Amino acid sequence: MTAAAHLTPILAQLGPEFFKERSDTGCVQENGAFCFSWAADNFDRYVTPTLEHVMLVVPSVVIGFAIAFGLALLSHRRRWLVPPITGATGVLYTVPSIAFFFLLLPITGRGTDTAIIALTAYTLQIIYRNIVAGLANVPPAARDSGRGMGMTDRQLLWRVELPLAVPEIIAGLRIATVSTVALATLAVFAGAGGLGDPIYADITFKTNVVIAGGLAVLLAIAFDGILIVTQRLLSPWRTVRPV
Amino acid sequence: MPGRYDRSALAVDQATRDGGSAEATQVEFRAATKRYAGAERDAVHRLELDVPAGEICVFVGPSGCGKTTAMRMVNRMVEISEGDILVGGRSVRERSPAQLRREIGYVIQQTGLYPHRTVAANIATVPRLLKWNRARIEARVEELLELVSLDAELRDRYPAQLSGGQQQRVGVARALAANPGVMLMDEPFGAVDPINRERLQNEFLRLQAEVRKTILFVTHDIDEAIKMGDRIAILREGGRLAQYATPAELLMAPADQFVEGFVGADRALKRLSLMRVSDIDLWQAPLAFPGQSTSEVRAKLDGAEISHALVIDSDRRPLGWLSEADLAADTVPKRPSTGPEPVLELDDVMRDALSDVLQAETLYAPVVDAQGRIAGVLSVEIISEFLTSADALEEEHPAPERPLAER
Amino acid sequence: MSPFVLASIFDSFSGAIDFIFHQREAATGGLQVGGLDQVWELTKEHLKLSGLALGAGLALALPVGLVLGHRGRGEGLAIAIGNAGRAIPELALIAFVVAYLGVGLLNATFALMVLAVPPILTNTFVAIRQVDRDAVEAARGMGMRESEVLLKVELPLGAPTIMTGVRTAAINVIATATIAPLVGVVTLGDFIINRNVYGDEGVLAGAICVALLVLIVELLLAGVQRLVTPRGLKLQRAAVPA
Numbered sequence: 001m002t003a004a005a006h007l008t009p010i011l012a013q014l015g016p017e018f019f020k021e022r023s024d025t026g027c028v029q030e031n032g033a034f035c036f037s038w039a040a041d042n043f044d045r046y047v048t049p050t051l052e053h054v055m056l057v058v059p060s061v062v063i064g065f066a067i068a069f070g071l072a073l074l075s076h077r078r079r080w081l082v083p084p085i086t087g088a089t090g091v092l093y094t095v096p097s098i099a100f101f102f103l104l105l106p107i108t109g110r111g112t113d114t115a116i117i118a119l120t121a122y123t124l125q126i127i128y129r130n131i132v133a134g135l136a137n138v139p140p141a142a143r144d145s146g147r148g149m150g151m152t153d154r155q156l157l158w159r160v161e162l163p164l165a166v167p168e169i170i171a172g173l174r175i176a177t178v179s180t181v182a183l184a185t186l187a188v189f190a191g192a193g194g195l196g197d198p199i200y201a202d203i204t205f206k207t208n209v210v211i212a213g214g215l216a217v218l219l220a221i222a223f224d225g226i227l228i229v230t231q232r233l234l235s236p237w238r239t240v241r242p243v
Numbered sequence: 244m245p246g247r248y249d250r251s252a253l254a255v256d257q258a259t260r261d262g263g264s265a266e267a268t269q270v271e272f273r274a275a276t277k278r279y280a281g282a283e284r285d286a287v288h289r290l291e292l293d294v295p296a297g298e299i300c301v302f303v304g305p306s307g308c309g310k311t312t313a314m315r316m317v318n319r320m321v322e323i324s325e326g327d328i329l330v331g332g333r334s335v336r337e338r339s340p341a342q343l344r345r346e347i348g349y350v351i352q353q354t355g356l357y358p359h360r361t362v363a364a365n366i367a368t369v370p371r372l373l374k375w376n377r378a379r380i381e382a383r384v385e386e387l388l389e390l391v392s393l394d395a396e397l398r399d400r401y402p403a404q405l406s407g408g409q410q411q412r413v414g415v416a417r418a419l420a421a422n423p424g425v426m427l428m429d430e431p432f433g434a435v436d437p438i439n440r441e442r443l444q445n446e447f448l449r450l451q452a453e454v455r456k457t458i459l460f461v462t463h464d465i466d467e468a469i470k471m472g473d474r475i476a477i478l479r480e481g482g483r484l485a486q487y488a489t490p491a492e493l494l495m496a497p498a499d500q501f502v503e504g505f506v507g508a509d510r511a512l513k514r515l516s517l518m519r520v521s522d523i524d525l526w527q528a529p530l531a532f533p534g535q536s537t538s539e540v541r542a543k544l545d546g547a548e549i550s551h552a553l554v555i556d557s558d559r560r561p562l563g564w565l566s567e568a569d570l571a572a573d574t575v576p577k578r579p580s581t582g583p584e585p586v587l588e589l590d591d592v593m594r595d596a597l598s599d600v601l602q603a604e605t606l607y608a609p610v611v612d613a614q615g616r617i618a619g620v621l622s623v624e625i626i627s628e629f630l631t632s633a634d635a636l637e638e639e640h641p642a643p644e645r646p647l648a649e650r
Numbered sequence: 651m652s653p654f655v656l657a658s659i660f661d662s663f664s665g666a667i668d669f670i671f672h673q674r675e676a677a678t679g680g681l682q683v684g685g686l687d688q689v690w691e692l693t694k695e696h697l698k699l700s701g702l703a704l705g706a707g708l709a710l711a712l713p714v715g716l717v718l719g720h721r722g723r724g725e726g727l728a729i730a731i732g733n734a735g736r737a738i739p740e741l742a743l744i745a746f747v748v749a750y751l752g753v754g755l756l757n758a759t760f761a762l763m764v765l766a767v768p769p770i771l772t773n774t775f776v777a778i779r780q781v782d783r784d785a786v787e788a789a790r791g792m793g794m795r796e797s798e799v800l801l802k803v804e805l806p807l808g809a810p811t812i813m814t815g816v817r818t819a820a821i822n823v824i825a826t827a828t829i830a831p832l833v834g835v836v837t838l839g840d841f842i843i844n845r846n847v848y849g850d851e852g853v854l855a856g857a858i859c860v861a862l863l864v865l866i867v868e869l870l871l872a873g874v875q876r877l878v879t880p881r882g883l884k885l886q887r888a889a890v891p892a
Binding site: 139151 | 318358400
């Protein structure tokens with residue numbers, strides 16, 4: 001089969017034709033590099049996909065964080081757990097999300113749930129590793145003096161170790177979030193919508209690809225920015241200069 | 244003991260105000276032993292000594308002698324294998340470790356300040372653990388900052404913004420916060436440069452005179468031990484006690500060859516650590532004021548103890564020494580050609596004072612009081628005179644009867 | 651989970667396994683699909699595309715990373731490209747290539763190469779920077795030329811971290827090659843995308859094959875990484891998260 005001939009059956013299965021009015025203006029008809037007027041007129045088509053996209057990314061990262069955090073607490077005083085957990089989350093990270101979507105299909109069916117499960121699995125390793133690394137990097141002197149002053153293990157963890165690990169934890173969250181935003185474009189294959197939806201609907205229409213792809217990138221930048229600000233707020237002691 | 248600060252001064256009433264474990268408590272080691280599995284020798288072997296309340300006991304010895312381990316057994320950072328340790332008459336095993344430690348101050352060499360908390364929050368650590376109310380904590384933080392001579396405005400700074408000396412002071416303030424009866428200090432001034440270390444030591448001794456805690460102090464530096472300790476416990480490898488005595492006894496009657504070697508051959512010089520500048524009669528230099536006529540000054544110089552004139556300001560602070568060139572002018576200049584350095588304090592330990600004078604290669608050094616006002620002049624001559632009289636002192640206080648090992 | 655649901659899951663997976671091994675008629679009729687031959691064909695295509703893209707990425711990113719790392723310049727750029735690479739939406743990238751460049755193996759390789767470059771570039775840069783400075787100075791002091799210092803000292807010592815980047819790049823490339831059929835290259839992803847032709851069992855079979863393929867490659871590359879690590883070099887925690 002030639003490449004083009006092969007493409008046709010795929011395009012035939014695509015979802016609702018968003019872009020039937022392709023034959024509207026000259027720019028669109030010729031599929032010019034970027035049709036500004038079309039973009040301006042049709043921008044609201046992308047609102048729902050963007051919201052869907054956010055609703056895929058945020059729950060995935062939040063749940064991923066919760067699980068990774070629990071695992072990290074578990075392995076904090078039991079170091080022997082770290083290699084097996086890292087290995088297990090590593091497998092989940094390696095399996096391509098798109099394959100994961102379809103592996104889950106028989107179990108959880110098409111839809112947002114499947115996508116979120118797969119996306120969550122993808123974030124586990126990086127968040128877990130960063131939490132563990134952050135806790136390990138706490139200055140031993142601070143730990144020693146904390147214990148020596150009468151903190152219980154739990155108090156030491158929540159008052160000293162975790163606050164000091166925050167920068168590294170948030171670094172992991174940033175990576176996880178940005179990756180998830182990028183990966184969620186594939187959620188369309190799981191029937192979960194998101195910005196992959198408009199892309200897949202008309203993959204050859206240049207303007208469409210640019211807008212949807214661009215929105216995904218902007219979303220990633222926005223989340224990254226929010227997390228950076230959060231980190232600054234949570235760890236003001238990092239930004240001071242030695243006097 | 245001649246020359247020592249008057250340690251009989253009673254502790255300030257902070258204790259009664261706070262209602263914490265105010266009075267200093269004594270610490271008793273009862274054959275305390277620490278054994279690690281698979282180790283040839285005990286880390287600490289049947290340590291038996293009593294630290295009276297309100298005194299500084301220094302654990303000193305070569306590395307590996309178990310001094311830090313012994314100290315950490317008191318607050319159960321290291322668990323006791325055999326024997327017991329009593330704090331205020333109660334075994335340390337009685338309470339849970341966390342509870343025990345909240346009643347004991349803990350200062351370590353690297354300070355271990357929490358980088359993510361302000362100075363004030365650091366100091367407030369144990370009071371917060373003890374659930375004091377906010378007003379009480381605030382007041383206590385202010386009080387402590389003053390006590391360790393730190394500017395109140397530093398309270399909202401982070402440790403990274405402080406100098407090494409300032410960090411150490413915060414560490415001490417933090418340990419004192421809940422008014423513990425006992426304080427453990429593990430080489431607290433070790434990471435600071437020698438000049439600041441001297442200053443911190445002096446300040447700490449002044450502090451101790453006010454608060455009178457029972458302190459277990461670990462150091463590897465015998466000179467620091469002699470300067471800081473009311474009693475010194477010298478440990479040898481294997482955690483065994485070689486000698487437990489006051490500094491004077493240690494210097495004059497070392498128990499055996501090991502102790503003698505550790506204390507060092509310059510025992511005589513070390514005794515200078517036991518005396519302070521204020522202990523001796525200082526010479527008086529002829530004083531001159533800026534603007535005074537030099538002929539007046541010359542008149543004073545005739546027949547004076549010291550043949551150089553010292554210029555002081557209106558607050559009686561030393562500005563420098565007058566040279567021949569200065570005296571050739573009509574009036575005393577505001578800035579004499581030679582500066583006053585090194586300027587010594589009455590509180591200074593004699594050994595440090597001698598060291599400063601020798602290092603500056605001067606004949607004379609002005610001595611000032613706590614307000615910086617001139618009190619007299621010290622010279623190398625005076626010190627050697629004093630040493631000879633100190634020898635005389637030894638005869639008045641005969642050494643306790645203990646056989647000295649053959650050299 | 652009711653036994654009913656469990657049974658149906660089991661059914662689906664066994665149907666998929668069957669698809670892999672036995673040819674059958676396509677759901678649209680006429681064509682024979684499935685079976686080991688076709689699976690192997692598509693696997694080869696999948697690996698060919700991935701290999702080309704990874705090779706191109708290495709050819710581009712490795713030298714640049716080595717030189718920049720050796721000179722110590724362009725740190726900001728190297729790190730930024732690494733971060734940016736994570737933010738590239740895979741589907742949008744493929745669509746971009748289809749829309750602006752068209753279909754075909756060359757374009758597909760280009761798209762996947764874009765995904766391979768950032769991890770390799772960043773990891774190579776960081777790996778070289780983190781080499782023990784003393785070792786480098788000693789090499790210079792012994793009279794090695796700059797290129798020799800780079801190739802004989804820095805590269806071997808940095809190899810483990812570089813391999814981490816290569817592994818990340820490989821996973822990204824192989825995973826995204828799954829949607830390469832959109833660019834006209836028929837990889838294992840064809841089973842997944844073309845549900846009409848291959849049926850539900852085909853879709854699941856495709857997913858299983860892709861997942862297995864990636865895991866196998868991961869294991870192989872992990873082995874390569876171990877080989878490439880000089881004995882006696884203590885592996886530190888990777889400074890650059892893969």
